Amino acid sequence: MTTDAATLTADLIRCRSVTPEEGGALVLLERVLSEAGFACTRVDRGGVGNLFARWGDKGHARTFGFNGHTDVVPVGDADAWTRPPFGAQIVDGVLYGRGATDMKSGVAAFAAAAVDLVTDTPPDGAIVLAITGDEEGDAVDGTTALLDHMEETGERMSVCLVGEPTCPDQMGEMIKIGRRGSMTAYFTVTGVQGHSAYPHRARNPMPAMARLMDRLSSHKLDQGSEHFDASTLAVVTIDTGNLANNVIPAQTRATVNIRFNDLHSGAALTDWLRREADEVAQAFGVAVDIKAKISGESFLTPPGPLSDLVARAVKAETGITPVLSTTGGTSDARFVKDHCPVVEFGLVGKTMHQVDECVPVKQIHQLKAIYARILREYFA
Numbered sequence: 001m002t003t004d005a006a007t008l009t010a011d012l013i014r015c016r017s018v019t020p021e022e023g024g025a026l027v028l029l030e031r032v033l034s035e036a037g038f039a040c041t042r043v044d045r046g047g048v049g050n051l052f053a054r055w056g057d058k059g060h061a062r063t064f065g066f067n068g069h070t071d072v073v074p075v076g077d078a079d080a081w082t083r084p085p086f087g088a089q090i091v092d093g094v095l096y097g098r099g100a101t102d103m104k105s106g107v108a109a110f111a112a113a114a115v116d117l118v119t120d121t122p123p124d125g126a127i128v129l130a131i132t133g134d135e136e137g138d139a140v141d142g143t144t145a146l147l148d149h150m151e152e153t154g155e156r157m158s159v160c161l162v163g164e165p166t167c168p169d170q171m172g173e174m175i176k177i178g179r180r181g182s183m184t185a186y187f188t189v190t191g192v193q194g195h196s197a198y199p200h201r202a203r204n205p206m207p208a209m210a211r212l213m214d215r216l217s218s219h220k221l222d223q224g225s226e227h228f229d230a231s232t233l234a235v236v237t238i239d240t241g242n243l244a245n246n247v248i249p250a251q252t253r254a255t256v257n258i259r260f261n262d263l264h265s266g267a268a269l270t271d272w273l274r275r276e277a278d279e280v281a282q283a284f285g286v287a288v289d290i291k292a293k294i295s296g297e298s299f300l301t302p303p304g305p306l307s308d309l310v311a312r313a314v315k316a317e318t319g320i321t322p323v324l325s326t327t328g329g330t331s332d333a334r335f336v337k338d339h340c341p342v343v344e345f346g347l348v349g350k351t352m353h354q355v356d357e358c359v360p361v362k363q364i365h366q367l368k369a370i371y372a373r374i375l376r377e378y379f380a
Contacts, residue, residue: 003112005105005368006095006361008032010088012104013097017070019137022049025070025104029053029111029131036115038129043149046141048134050149055118056126058155063126064378065157066110066371067143067336068164069135072099073353080355093361100359102352106163107131109364113371123379128157135332139295143332147339159306160342161374162333163367165349166325171363172318172370176344177307178227178300178326179334181260185273186253187212188289189281193250202248208284209238209252215276216256221264227300228261228326261326266294296334300326301341310345313373317366345370 017023026049030040038053056063075085075098083089083096090096095105114127130150134142150156166174189209194202213235221231233256240252258269270292277288301307303324314322322345336342347367351357 003032003115005109005112006364008108008112009100009105009359009364010090010095010097012070012108013088013095013099014086015070016086017072017099017133018074019071020048020134021071022133026051026131026133029070029107032111032115033129036119038118041149043146045145048132048137048141048145050133050142050146051129051131052146052149052155053129053131054126054155055114056123058126060126061158062124062379063128063156063158064375065128065130065160065340066114067130067160067162067332068103068107068110069132069142069332070099070104070107071133071136072102072104073136076355082356090361094358095361095364096356096358098357100351100357101165101347101349102357103164103346105359105364106165106346106367109367110161110163110371113368113375116372117375123375125379127375128155132332139332143335147335150339157340160336160340161310161371162331162336162342162344163346164331164344165346165352166344167346167348169348169350170320171348171366172314172320173322174325175307175310175314175322176326176328176331176333177303177324178262179296179298179328179330180228180231180326181264181266181298182257182295182330183260183266183269184255184257184293184295185270186255186291187277188251188253190251190287190289191248194248196246196248199248203285204248205252205286206240206249208280208286208288209254211284212277212280212288213238213254213256215280216273221258222261225261225263228298231258231260231264233258259329260298262298262300264298266292266297270294296330299334299337301337301343306341307343309377310343310374313370313377314345316373317370
């Protein structure tokens, strides 16, 4: 039996699963996996649909896990698309549609590889597929809900592969063995409103905010570490909303985003931000309030058996030796890393979230072949 991953991808694209809508994608996967003998459980939480599927005995010492998501970002301006965003049209060997790259093709590829393996040559072990509908959203009730379910029911993955797009330009060139941490800090500087002709009677929050943002953006957090590039801080907005040129405002706000490596923690960076804010507040005689949101800590799965296994399969199917990288944004691997060793490998991600998102059909078949080879070798 051979499950066509490209056909499954197209069927998933036709499901309008824009976060947080399930759109029929998980229903489709549950049917496909159940027919192949997977025990499927819906783990819906907080209005988010999630699917847990296992083949083989629970708690087996060799349990290979896949993680991915079927939710997609909004299409944006639908009139800007040259193909229907949920039409799954194939033109000149390229499949078009929202989620074609990120990451319905990845889910289809690992589901197809798993179905074929358990149908044709049932392994001595277990396979777990943890598929969420909340990766592109707040990610509060998605993969975390699946991991909570596994903890409550005694389910375990020995290792896990997340099928996110990982290759910048060429299929097979990159495996992610870790991710930078991510946090956002929201600053509010409050002074005293007044007439701009009488600044001595006011306390202007604007110079204080400008000084604080300059201090933060001018500071070099680090030089990088063994497996990570240097951490970065970006000022992403400064907002006051003052339309009058003769009024000194009472308040101004700003936001910064930090992507940090394994030399830092979210808590330590929050403490640093507060110290910087306190110094500026004292110097300017204003109040500075900070609210920090840590989206995920940095993590690393050290190079070893899991990354070696994936790299061998990639090289065998593509002829390319992949580099091991920690670049890019966050992914649900930041949650899985607390459960078991995790790496990421998937398609070329150049069109993800774009208008006319697309993937060459050939790449979908390559990806399934890579996942299938990984499974065969893991259970050999």
